[in-house]
Amino acid sequence: MELIPLTPEPERPDHGTSTAMVPLATTSLRRTDGELPPVCLQLSSSTLIGLRVYLDEFARQLAQQKPGSTTARTYFKRGRYFIAWLEQGREPQVRRLDRTCLESYRAWLDHRFANLRTKNGYLTAVRQFLTWLVPLHPGLVNPADFVQGWTCSRQHTRRHLPVEDAKALLAALESDPRKSELQRARNVAMAYLMLKTGLRTIEVSRARIEHLQELVPGEKWRLWVHGKGRGSADESVQVLKEVYERIQAYLALRPGPLQESDPLFATTACLDRGGNVVTPAGKRLSTRAIHRIITEGLLLAGVKKPGIVVHSLRHSTPTFALLNEANPTRVQKMMRHQHYATTEIYVEEVQRLLEGAEDSVTQI
Structure with missing residues (x-):
């Protein structure tokens, strides 16, 4: 079945859409037997300029939907990366934004980056942008629907710290001769909190003194967490007595008076x-x-x-909890995983560690 390219026709403005942006020029392919033509964007210089304008609007709307998230900035950066690739004038057949174009970009990402999650991240940004763009141009086909990403392993590439290594880390931070007493107290309290609660580095950075509140008098405390992509501290983790005492020992060394709004872990003067x-x-x-x-x-x-790596401290928390037979649902709440599938990865890794089938191969 032969495909015959048509001469591009001027796009009529669609008054039914909510955007006031000028529609991008499109082209279509008509099959010889008279089937309805699929429509795609022609990659002229004006279209590439228009794509940058639409990408700005896409990132702006996404930032409004998720004010505290870095997703908009990440998608914008990777979207610009894709448009810059289009502007470089690749293979002659890449003249329109169709499946062939996306497959060429996928092959280029495969050559450019080694990490599978990085490749998928760049491709996902383009897919999300095109999914937003297509409804603004009636009849436009989304080429990203036909291009698959890379299959990643469900196992973590970063390992958890063995118990003895975690203890060695705390001991090293507590006795570091290069640091002052205040810095040593801060560093060991911070690492202890990360190991016991699974806090991310951004959550540690955002923690304030007022976020630490008593939960069970003299036994347990609660730390409100300003999580990744969150607008405020609306989640919490439990802080046990041994961790709380470390934090209080550090705060007692800080020059005062301290305010409730002060950071929980603060810088020391550097000269x-x-x-x-x-x-x-x-x-x-x-x-x-x-x-x-x-x-x-x-x-x-x-x-x-x-x-x-540093993120291994967060991996260690659910691993230690599950090794001690903690309920997976409670582990999910502690780690603040949005989906149980994320927690399930830890469950599978611990089961693999404890009940590997290799242990049953005893014949040789």
Whole structure:
């Protein structure tokens, strides 16, 4: 069945759509037997400029829907990456935004990036953008519907810390000779909290003193968590007595008076050789600073190995809980997983660790 390209026709403005943006130029392919033609975007210079304008609007609307999320910024960055690839003038057959174009971009991502999740991330950004764009152009076919991403393993590429390594990390942070007493107290309290509650680095950075509240007098406390993609501290984790005491020992060393709105884990004054303040004291720790502190602790303890990173502390929390036969549903709530499927990955990994079928191969 032969496909004959038509001469592009001027697009009529659709007064029924809510956007006031100018529709992009389209082209179509008509089959010789008279079937209805699929419509796709022709990649002219004006269309590429228009795609950038639409991408700006897409990111703006997404940012309004999720004000506290970084998704809009990530999709915008990766969408610009895709448009820049289109502007470079690839193969001659890539003249329209169709399935062939998306498959070429997929092949280019496959060559450009090694990590499967990174490749899928870039392809997902394009898929979400096109899904938003297509309804604004009646009859337009979404080429992303025909291009699949990469299948990723359900197992984590980052490993959890063994119990002895976790203890070694805490001991190294507590005795680090390069740090002051205040810094050592802060670092060990922070790492202990991360290991016992599974907090992310962004959640540690956002924590304030007022977020730590008593739950059971003298036994348990609650820390309200300003989670990733959240507009406020609307989730919580339980803080046990041993962790609370570490935090209080650190707060007692902080110069006061402390305010309820002050960060729970704060910077200490950093001076250059001339005695000038580079980093003032009392500011909240950035995620980069937290990464540096934990990574230095892993290296100092001698437990920094392939797959062991800062995020391994968060992986360790559900692993330790499940090894001690914690209820998976409660683990999901503790880790604040939106979907149980995420928690199920940890359940499968622990089951694999405890009940691997390899242990039954005893004949040889």
